[in-house]
Amino acid sequence: MASTRAVPRAVLLSLAAALAAQVSWHALRPAPAPFASALPPAPPLAVLRLASLGEPEALARLSMLALAAHDGQAGAALSLRALDYGRVVAWLERILALDPRARAPLAAASEVYAAVPDPERVRTMLDFVERHFAADPARRWPWMAQAALIARHRLHDLPLARRYARELRLRAPDAPAWARQMEAFVLEEMDEHEAARALIGALLGSGAVTDPNELRFLEGRLEGMPDRMKGEARRTEPAAQSPPGL
Template sequence: MAPRVPLPVTLLLGAALALQVGYQAVRAPQHRVAATLQDAPPLAVLRLASLGEPVALAKAMTLHAQGQDAADTPLNDIDYVALRSWFERIVDLDPRGQAPLLAASQVYAASSDPARTRIMLDFVYRRFGEDPDRRWPWLAHAALVARHRLHDAALARQYAQAIRTRVTNGVLPAWARQMELFILDDMGEDDSARALIGAMLASGQVSDPRELAWLERRLHAISARQRQAHP
């Protein structure tokens, strides 16, 4: 027997569909307008409207929010502040859902407008802290965006450091734990990189023999580089 969909969810889906159909019908190709999205309703209102089915409502809201940007609508035409409010409410309603974090870090962070990109990265970073063991992949991607799209090494390091220090050791793969070291290398922060490796070795955070050997090699390479620079 198929699960019953709550009436508010059905209405919201219908409203979203009607909005999209109407928008496409009246939009002339030669007069593109910016995609409009109002701020999301208050969480208390949404919880009441869900009739005990917050996950179903969250999925409907995801469709509505992401349906605002048609395939030919530039990311820079989207109201990122309003979009973020929808993502916030969706995560509140469905904390285990990953769609808003994935969309924020991998789709909407691709905007050519640095301010818009930062809105999405900040959203991912703040919500990462509530469930680091499940949400770290999205923050890892945010760190790459910060480093290579925004060219903000300090922000990338902040994200990488949060991943290294807040995610359970058994959950985090070696490449993610080492991300901060690579960013420090890019920044030319040899002293900080040496201190970080020393802390990782001393803390027992790393137990895999291959990773330990790699860290030791990195430490020796940094020390050799510093001796050459300052004989």
């Protein structure tokens, strides 16, 4: 092995300077900007079933994790606005088809992807929940209730909220009473007082509400409706004219 003593001092100094410059350049170079890849199209369901090797539920969980991680890729936080919601829905539908008992797809649709400040994207997610609610209302009622609340309070679309609440009442008789009563409260907000009164009366008469507190609440709401309606009528009447000379 040759000794460094045989190397001229000037050459050693040049090599040291070059090494120091290279180290400094790497240290000072800005980190590469993170790059967020676009969400790929969902493969056909037949392809996914074949790839699952007889374990569709396991593949569904892995696919859900991959989809959930897509909007936070390696330091590149991807805005929900930047996602192709058509592709998001396709992935959620494939995952639900692989595992019909999965809760994550509907939860993600109503709680994550519907949180985007874009009414059209929100409606896309609510439509997805509505389409798949009917297949298993006993298990999927929580997300239908969430859809009704979003339509009512965020979209301010009372007819849409009433439609979701009505489906919830008709298709999920075992859902909690508060969920089945939502339609009556939406009807009140729509000034459909007669319909709201009839619906609350039907709920009380059906025997489906058994909790004493809920029964008292509904009975009080029903008894108070005529008073509220009279008050509204008084507010809309023209002011009485004072007799001449007073």
